[in-house]
Amino acid sequence: MTALVTGATGFIGGNLARALWQRGEKVHALVRPGANDIAIRGTGVQQFAGDLLDMDSLHRAAEGCDSVFHCAAVYAFWSRRPEGIYAANVQGTRNVIETALKVGMRRAVFTSSVSTIGWPDAPGKANEETPVNPKLLVGHYKRSKFQAEQEALTANEKGLPVIVVNSCAPVGKWDVKPNPTGRIPLDFARGRIPGYMDTGMNLVDVDDVAEGHILAMERGRPGQRYILGNRNLTLLQVFRMLADITGRRVPRFRFPYPLILGAAYVDQWIQGAIMGQTPRIPVEGIRVARHPMYVTSQKAVEELGMPQNSVEIALEKAVRWFADHGYIGTRS
Known part of the structure; x- marks a missing residue:
């Protein structure tokens, strides 16, 4: 198999590209000029300079590939140009689908997000x-991810079999x-977590997410x-795990949602509007976190055989990687 991986310099895409290469697969990676390619540097992953919005470069990268893992996306809760998020995530997905159809790929996996999963009406886990x-x-x-996911799913009607994976x-x-x-884990290891919010998430090892992509294909x-x-x-449970890993204390103070949201608006005004920098406390991120997104991965486990490795070990691997690559103690 020769697979094209978009977003191969990113977190999920980089781990996926490495996993495919380590399995002996031939991998093409679409890489934006100037992107930090450390995630795939020194591997046999073949890099093609290009961009999701440049059809010629997409075609060059896709030539000879029989499948595509479309992982590339703008994952940001703040941007000075929101239209750029839609261009990359929605139009970029359309372009990947069109390219895959043109070169005759047999199959595609689209990386979506748990953000596109609905909330259950009653307490419980979403599936x-x-x-x-969409209004919520x-x-x-x-x-943008919801719109991109719809674009990916409609490709099945055009003759390209597409499987969607919703990463947590x-x-x-x-x-x-x-x-x-x-x-x-990075900010916790740096000692930059003064308190916590009453929220929650579904945590997963990125290695399992990469394997889930391959199994989906x-x-x-x-x-x-x-x-x-x-x-x-x-x-708070995540912070307790990180405390065991790093030796730092668990934050004591639980900040009420209105206080955090107010601080986020102030931070976004100062950092974003005045200084032109990415806010440390993005308003969108706080609004998303207000409702814990608890889900079940039973379908992926039963149908695909997705592994469920320790999230404590995953957090430890994250902290160790940040430490080994000089992130802890820096302002990155």
Whole structure:
């Protein structure tokens, strides 16, 4: 198999590209010029300079590939140009689908997000069938991913079998940027967590997410969605795990939601509007975190055989990777 991986310099895409290469697969990676390629540097992954919005470069990268893992996306809860999020996430997905059809690929896996999963009406865990109300999708990232997922699913009607995987909150190695979830173990290890919010998430080892992508390509049913997650945890539980790993204290103070949201608006005004920098406390991120997103990955485990490795070990791997690559004690 020769697979194209978009977003191969990112967190999920980088781990996926490495996993495919380590299995002996031939891998093409679409890499934006100037991107930090440390996640795939020194591997046999063949890099093609290009961009999701550049059809010629997409075609060059896709030539000779029989499948595509479309992992590339703008994962951000703040942007000075929100239209850029939609261009990359929605139009970029259309372009990947069009390219895959043109070169005659046999199969595709689209990396979506747990953000596109609906909230259950009654207390409990959401699954792939929980309906989502698009009006309740908070922020540009969630809305763009929902639209992109719809684009991916309609490709099945055009003759390209597409499987959607909805990743939960991944942690582990090769979080180069790092992503919003990865900032949790990073900031905790730096001692920059003064308190916590009463919220929660579904945490998963990024290695399991990468394996889930490969299993979806091999065993997934076209037109189906598979939640790639593991354990539902409160943020305080995650901090307790990180305390055991790092030796730092668990934050004592639980900040009420209105206080955090107010601080986020102030931070976004100062950092974003005035200084032109990414806010440390993005308003969209706080609004998303107000409701814990607890889900079940039973479908992915039963149909695909997705592994469920220890999230404590995943957090430990994340902290160790950040330490080994000089992130702890820096301002990255």
